Amino acid sequence: MSIGHTLLGLLESGPRHGYDLKRAFDEKFGHDRPLHYGQVYSTMSRLLKNGLVEVDGIEPGGGPERKRYAITEAGVTDVQQWLATPEKPEPYLQSTLYTKVVLALLTHRDAADILDTQRAEHLRMMRILTDRKRKGDLADQLICDHALFHLEADLRWLELTAARLDKLREAVVR
């Protein structure tokens, strides 16, 4: 995730202090990984240098946490561009799991076992997410759903590969 763009976007609704930005970020997007103060200030100084934000006011006392930042016109354009640009779909073509399965077949180990063990691990994670979703608010539900759909896609691949192991063995063991 682009922290710079996210902080810029949060500034669009009005000027904020650095600590206020961190709090807003953590609350909305930082469930698992809250920002460090250092990250906020290094990002803000970069945005400042690039003219995407400006210092809107400084409270007496000094120190970076006293600065209040406001987004500039260039900053708004930058956020707009970022939002309008689609994210690159990740095709996951270099799957470690695929490599493991092929290696297991090549070395005459039990490839089905690898797939079953992985499936159990995926389901374990899906249970944790499902439980979190059940207890969480709508934001939590959407975040967990995103992860759940990806894990589910992996599981479908595991199923399909398990059903095709004999063919795959023929193809790779030559």
Added chain:
Amino acid sequence: MTPPGSLLTARDLRKAYGPTTALDGADFSVHPGEVVAVMGPSGSGKSTLLHCLAGIVTPDSGSITYDGRELTAMNDARRSALRRTDFGFVFQFGQLVPELTCAENVALPLRLNGTPRKEAAATALDFMRRLEVDDLAAKRPGEVSGGQGQRVAVARALVTTPRVLFADEPTGALDSLNGERVMELLTEAARATHAAVVLVTHEARVAAYSDREIVVRDGRSRDMERAV
């Protein structure tokens, strides 16, 4: 051997339909209050396993122990009685009686067991509340949505407070939002009444509501908890 504390256990189940082997040495166990998902591809034998466990189908060989009693040694009448008193069932399609209201559908198993009408209606309403369908009490199955109908079916399956709830692809005909709501309410209600749940599903998102999964492949089962 029965695992300690297990409510329903199967050992080395075998079942063939003519030349087709459906079960080829399947094992299973579930504890009181536990939700176990039975997973596996189509035709792997998972529905046959459920039907054997529920006493609907008799296996060719192997043993099924329910609460210390051998299910395969019981006569048909005894097994039917058990299905009425101790087991509950939910299928892919609710199979509600279209001529009855939703409340009458839910109360039906109690009425068949001889519960007086008023008491049956009160208990039915309580379970409809748990499944959040009490507002549909006076409606007929044809007047409610698929997800609502399925929740009514779950209420009906749990109204007798069975010790085991068998659910065969209970969300198979629903979209994912409705399916998840059914699973949430089903598992909550089952846990509240300490019912064990045997959940047959091919969907990982549905299986994620279970405590543990068993994978059936080519008629053989694998307990994934012991595998990891």
